[in-house]
Amino acid sequence: MPGLFVTFEGGEGSGKSTQVARLAARLRALGMDPLVTREPGGTAVAEGIRALLLDPERRPVPLAEALLMEASRAQLVATVLRPALDAGRICLCDRYADSTLAYQGAGRGIDRALLAQWNTAATEGLNPDLTLLFDVEPSLGLRRRSDAPGATNRLDREPLEFHERVRACYLELARSQPDRWVVLDASLGTDELEAQVWETLSPRLSRARV
């Protein structure tokens, strides 16, 4: 596969979305044309699914929640990510399949092997080249999030233990695939974290053509 596929993972309030935007700005300043997207969402169909998923008034059962995440993912991969990577672009995706393992697997208790199969089906086997984990204590992340008015979604409102299980799962995934994952300390300030993201990514840029 040409292109370079980078995913951003982490708990609530880890600051990863800010880092996606900063990295994209740096790449544009270098004359590159990164594709920036997010999950759930990133296409008209998937943004509709996102609205349904994050609405605090809705209560999908865990399996329905997981399948909606996969439906959003299938649409994004087939219509956006795969074509952009085939064109040699660098793709920055705010969350991807690992979020399902962490949130619906460790968080909700759905069997991880089943979710991994669904991930393979939805992504048609498209795996990131690099995954950045923005690791932060859930208590700090949730505090940051609740300080930003109007920013909490349905999953933010889960209890602290849920977010602790999510974090532990991410760290375990990172340990099990050290070639793909890089763990960053998301308690650092935004500028310092940006510098670390750049240090991690810049040596790999030669893979992306545009």
Ligand code: TYD
């Ligand atoms: P968002 O507001 O984008 O949160 P964040 O800034 O933390 O990324 O909402 C995405 C939410 O969806 C987030 O709480 C994590 C959750 N999610 C899952 O539970 N499973 C998934 O597979 C994905 C992609 C996201």
